[in-house]
Amino acid sequence: MPKTFVEKLMSRKANRNVSAGTIVSIEPDYVMSHDNAAAISNTFKKIGVNKVKYPGRIVIILDHEVPAPKESSAINHKEIRKFVEEQGIDNFYDINQGICHQVFIEEGFAMPGKVIVGSDSHTTTYGALGAFSAGIGRSEVAAIWATGELWFQVPETMKIIINGTIPKHITPKDIILYIIGQIRSDGADYKAVEFTGETIGYMDIGERMVLTNMAAEMGAKNGYIPPDHITFDFIRGRAKDEFEPLYSDEGANFYRVLEFNISGISPSVAKPHTVDNYAPIEDVAGTKIDQALIGTCTNGRLADLEAAAKILKGRKVKARTIIIPASLTIYKQALQKGWVETFIDAGAMVLNPGCGPCLGAHQGVMAPGEVTFSTANRNFKGRMGCREAEIYLGSPLSVAASAVTGEITHPGRFL
Amino acid sequence: MITTFTGTVWKYGDNIDTDVIFPGKYTYQKMEPEEMAKHALEDLDPDFVNKVNDGDILVAGKNFGMGSSREQAAVAVKYAGIRVIIAKSFSRIYFRNAINAGMPAIKSPEAVDAIENGDKVTIDMKKGKIITPKGTFPFPPYPQTVMDILNNDGLINYIKAKIENG
Numbered sequence: 001m002p003k004t005f006v007e008k009l010m011s012r013k014a015n016r017n018v019s020a021g022t023i024v025s026i027e028p029d030y031v032m033s034h035d036n037a038a039a040i041s042n043t044f045k046k047i048g049v050n051k052v053k054y055p056g057r058i059v060i061i062l063d064h065e066v067p068a069p070k071e072s073s074a075i076n077h078k079e080i081r082k083f084v085e086e087q088g089i090d091n092f093y094d095i096n097q098g099i100c101h102q103v104f105i106e107e108g109f110a111m112p113g114k115v116i117v118g119s120d121s122h123t124t125t126y127g128a129l130g131a132f133s134a135g136i137g138r139s140e141v142a143a144i145w146a147t148g149e150l151w152f153q154v155p156e157t158m159k160i161i162i163n164g165t166i167p168k169h170i171t172p173k174d175i176i177l178y179i180i181g182q183i184r185s186d187g188a189d190y191k192a193v194e195f196t197g198e199t200i201g202y203m204d205i206g207e208r209m210v211l212t213n214m215a216a217e218m219g220a221k222n223g224y225i226p227p228d229h230i231t232f233d234f235i236r237g238r239a240k241d242e243f244e245p246l247y248s249d250e251g252a253n254f255y256r257v258l259e260f261n262i263s264g265i266s267p268s269v270a271k272p273h274t275v276d277n278y279a280p281i282e283d284v285a286g287t288k289i290d291q292a293l294i295g296t297c298t299n300g301r302l303a304d305l306e307a308a309a310k311i312l313k314g315r316k317v318k319a320r321t322i323i324i325p326a327s328l329t330i331y332k333q334a335l336q337k338g339w340v341e342t343f344i345d346a347g348a349m350v351l352n353p354g355c356g357p358c359l360g361a362h363q364g365v366m367a368p369g370e371v372t373f374s375t376a377n378r379n380f381k382g383r384m385g386c387r388e389a390e391i392y393l394g395s396p397l398s399v400a401a402s403a404v405t406g407e408i409t410h411p412g413r414f415l
Numbered sequence: 416m417i418t419t420f421t422g423t424v425w426k427y428g429d430n431i432d433t434d435v436i437f438p439g440k441y442t443y444q445k446m447e448p449e450e451m452a453k454h455a456l457e458d459l460d461p462d463f464v465n466k467v468n469d470g471d472i473l474v475a476g477k478n479f480g481m482g483s484s485r486e487q488a489a490v491a492v493k494y495a496g497i498r499v500i501i502a503k504s505f506s507r508i509y510f511r512n513a514i515n516a517g518m519p520a521i522k523s524p525e526a527v528d529a530i531e532n533g534d535k536v537t538i539d540m541k542k543g544k545i546i547t548p549k550g551t552f553p554f555p556p557y558p559q560t561v562m563d564i565l566n567n568d569g570l571i572n573y574i575k576a577k578i579e580n581g
Contacts (some may be wrong), residue, residue: 023558036485047575065443072444121484121508137486137512139570146574148462151560185430186478190507219481221507275431293553359439359483380434380482382458387435 002249004157005224006192009132010369013115020156020253027149030057030109032118033141034100036062038076040119041083043142044363053148053301059091060084061103066095066354092237097325098353101213101351105205106329108238112227112245117141117150122297122377123400124215127210129235130227130245132192135216155192155221156255157248162197164263169412171307173205173209173299173375177268179260180218181278182390189219191255192375199262200225205234206301211297214377218274234409238374246286267411270393273381281398291372292317293325294396295351297356299375302330304396309339311400311414312346318406322364324356348403360385373402379394419539420498422472426532427459429476433483433509435459437491442483451487452494469496472538474530476502477521488517495519499538501545503527514561517569521545527553540565543571 003011003019011018013026033040037060039101044052047183054057060080068074077095097103101122104110106396112130115286117123119141136150144150160183162175178393180187193215200208215223225231225246235243236381266280293307294300323343325331331353357364358376360383366372367389379391394402397411404414435458437451456463473492479502480488489512492500500513503524513520519540529549530536537546545552557565567573 025560039445043571047578049578076443076445079524121482121486123484135484137484137489137508139486139515139516143574145576179515185481186506188505189478189504219478219506242548257451274432351522359442360434361440361443363438378434378482380432382434382438382440385438385440390501410547 001046003250004192004252004254005037005194005246005248006132006157006222007154009113009115010154018154020154022154023151024154025149025151026115028057028110028117028144029114030059030116031061032104032120032123032146034061034098034120035073035076036119037083038079040138040141041079041143043139044145045120047142047146052089052145055088056090058089058145059104059109060089061100062095062099063092063099063354064359065361066352085239096328098330099297099300099355102300102326105129105209106327107138108219108240109245111235111239111241112231113243117144120214122213124223125209125213127212127215127222127224128205129227132222132224134222139309155190157192157194158188159196159254159257161257161259162195162199162262163259164199164261164327166199166202167265169267169415170265171395171397172207174265174268175262176214177270177278178209178262178265178391180214180276181268181380183258185217185276186275188215193218193220193221193223195225197222202229204230205301209299211240214256217377231299250297267395267398269398269408270379272379272390272392275377275379276394279410281394284392285410287392287408288371289319289373289402289407290370291364291366292321293357293364293372293374293376294320294399294400295322295325295326295356296376298377299396300324300326300330304375305330305334305339307396307399308346308400309342311404311411312348313342315404316347317347317403319403321353321403322356323348324327324351325353327353327412357384359383364410373399373408375399418541419443419537420470420472421468421535421537422498423468424472424474424530424532424534424536425463425467426530428479429473430478431459432481433488436480436488437485439483442485442487445514446489450495451491454545455491464495467496470498471496472536473497473500474502475500475526476527477478477504479505481506484508486512489513489516489518501526501530515570517565519565521554523552523554
């Protein structure tokens with residue numbers, strides 16, 4: 001019987017023929033965690049085993065509160081460093097490296113045909129490289145550290161076909177916000193999502209990561225993009241391990257197949273307080289903003305900083321503008337290209353690689369009544385530390401244009 | 416061993432996300448479950464923790480727990496006193512986190528429509544029944560793996576028991 005990518009991968013890992021709906025216990029190839037590794041190590045100790053089962057499969061990348069904004073975060077980091085040392089975990093990246101999902105991919109842990117889990121909902125990102133990757137809870141990570149395995153229900157797959165040439169001023173972020181606006185935030189609950197279509201072929205890995213990152217915002221278990229020559233070029237010389245790509249069979253059974261043509265779309269905005277609260281930018285243009293945020297695991301990559309630099313070059317920002325490269329590597333590249341200077345001259349703040357204010361812990365928390373326009377992936381009430389504040393989401397082009405005018409602005413005005 | 420619960424209902428709407436259940440600003444503060452419980456539903460209903468009693472039942476609309484993978488969103492609700500959550504649907508990570516915390520998460524859109532805030536509701540886990548003032552609603556029983564986790568009061572105790580029993 002023809003099978004989907006995820007059915008084939010779960011069958012291979014479980015060593016038996018399984019299809020959607022079956023519960024399997026399998027050993028993930030990698031398990032990622034970040035600052036929450038401190039809490040996970042405490043849970044791990046409660047299980048009563050002394051040593052993690054497979055230290056080589058554990059990846060820990062500190063990014064959520066870096067550098068530590070308060071004593072309790074510093075203690076967390078300290079405990080993690082001690083745990084990593086005791087357990088012989090080599091794949092440890094300290095507070096200076098960048099956002100976990102970006103670093104994980106740059107370092108070559110994400111590979112086609114691998115099963116990867118992580119204690120972060122945007123673990124879905126690694127599917128841009130043809131892996132199955134899903135967010136799990138902290139206890140589940142502790143359980144994998146102890147036993148090497150975890151239970152999964154093999155998900156049904158929703159296929160999303162994206163066709164059309166990418167219009168001027170449009171980025172993958174606009175495309176995915178537009179799609180989430182149609183599918184809604186629960187449209188892919190429990191489902192695997194497979195992105196295909198001609199438009200994907202125009203996207204590099206960084207752009208594809210925007211789609212799989214945001215798959216979490218439609219409720220998906222994972223987001224997968226079939227690997228092609230762009231994927232293989234990216235991981236050549238980077239892959240940590242041997243890998244074997246997998247693809248859905250011709251005639252496989254999909255839960256739903258949705259097709260979108262993006263040729264005519266406008267820059268997209270998600271209005272407060274849900275990611276599926278879609279509007280074309282024209283509908284919200286003129287909304288005053290206090291703060292602009294360009295960065296995060298969704299849009300802190302080189303192409304995103306380039307987009308921001310294109311608009312900010314020779315201009316001054318009116319809104320408080322925070323720019324955060326997603327990794328140290330990206331930061332250095334942006335520096336070499338002169339974009340950091342462009343940002344500083346425009347009056348923006350360039351912060352160290354990390355999650356920044358996206359989850360409301362530090363580095364740009366909001367006050368009641370304020371509005372932030374952000375390139376992040378979530379705009380829930382209270383997300384940026386204040387429940388009486390509002391968050392709009394958009395592309396780096398749209399956010400940079402709006403930073404200049406101090407109100408939500410179509411990027412075409414400056415391009 | 417989980418069998419039957421009766422409790423008073425606290426009912427909320429659709430798309431309750433993890434940031435209003437347990438705000439992100441607390442997620443990297445190390446807290447014991449009892450401390451987490453003080454922040455349960457803080458940005459949805461700040462008074463919830465003062466009103467809720469041990470053994471109460473949380474009822475919500477569709478996509479309960481969407482957003483972050485933070486497990487505290489399940490643990491905080493459980494330690495605030497909620498014994499079981501009934502929703503029209505759950506986000507997948509929240510569903511897993513609830514089960515792994517030893518708190519049943521039951522999907523029943525029909526029961527949610529019938530239940531009103533403040534109702535007394537009984538849930539029979541063995542028979543798969545939700546008994547409300549407006550009628551009884553069946554739900555499919557959990558697979559054995561999930562029941563085993565719930566019966567051990569969560570994943571960690573389940574794994575512990577498994578390791579101890581070889």
